Amino acid sequence: MVIAPNLQLDTDVWVKYSWEEFLAIADKISHLKAKLYYHQQYMRIEMSPVGPLHARQNSIISKVISLYATVKNIRIVELVNASFRQLNKSEFQPDLAYYIGTEFELPPRTNIPINLKEFSPPRLVVEIGASSVNDDLGAKRLLYENAGTEEYWVIDVNKDDVIAFSISEGRSGEIQESLVLPKLAISLVETALKRSQTEDDGAITRWLLQTFS
Template sequence: MPLLQTKTPLDTWLAVPWEEFVNIADAPDSNKLKSYYYNGKMRLENMSTGSDHSNDHALIMFAIAFFSAHQRIPMTAKDGCSYRKSGHTEFQPDASYYVGDKADVIPWGTRIIDLEQYPLPDLVIEISDTSISDDLGTKRLQYEELGISEYWIVNVQTMQIFAFTIAIDGSTKRIRESLILTGMKLEILEQALQRSRQENQSVTMAWLMEQFK
């Protein structure tokens, strides 16, 4: 049954069978929602965001695009893309990236990326305005269990970036410089977020471009 008829609450992990989750996530009235499924539970979030969230989302994507082009790092960005492994998991991060040899792995015409057919993204990013506890909690566990190489959480309220990579033993460890985008220092991005509170994005990006040279 469609989401709006069942009044399924948003921003909450709910235990549901996989088939029910797919029916809800793929229903026409759910096309403006982000969907997650992990450990037998689903979570739905509004895709539409507030101004602060969207500003930081845009700035981070601009910064990574310029840095990658300047450093000649092959990459393809995905904005709000859905990833699904049937019967097991689904996630829809704010931004995700295929880097290096995998930059061209997803063909045009792909809607939901089937993880039984295509590889995981190398980097996923969640922009956290009101969802920081979940992004640091259950979603982090989901991405860790899947084996995604690098996971960033951008805290809109504090202008901090929490970034994690998969350690040799399979657990995650905190990093302050990207291992996927070699040479990308998160401190510089945090400074850019701070500057963006006082100046427009063009001015902030001009400053960032100088830092990346």
């Protein structure tokens, strides 16, 4: 697939590149709406979805997490499509990323990838996908295990499913209740997604506030 003048690259597959080649490609396509991942000498390019399905799911997940943190008085900062870089090692750009708790230091307000040698990784990352779900559960899961995140959610937009993993010491296991957002049931997040099929944002927000309170 041609995604830039004189630059033909495959998307939605992992292709082997050196770190230097990855950086050169990332620089050339920085103006495009593309998400970049790099792990164990392999790069993946994903063109950002533009349809309402992905956008709606993204909005609902963001709403659930932000409202829960607000009601429970949890310090939290959300980043949408931010890039995180481990120099000479990896890069990832999740749909949603969250710094949570009292100890984190926010990266500076720039448009360059967040350097994970200077700043801690986000505690929670969320990937929202349709055709990419198998990859989200596979290669990306390994990437986030190695990156030092503490919790990883995969949202299957075709089924309104949320598969959540807790990560510790480079290994992950499925959970039914968030650990970084204590006592937030994953089943409630799925219910919010299902309600979004028939309810507007106001109705969902009122339901969430009543439930969390």
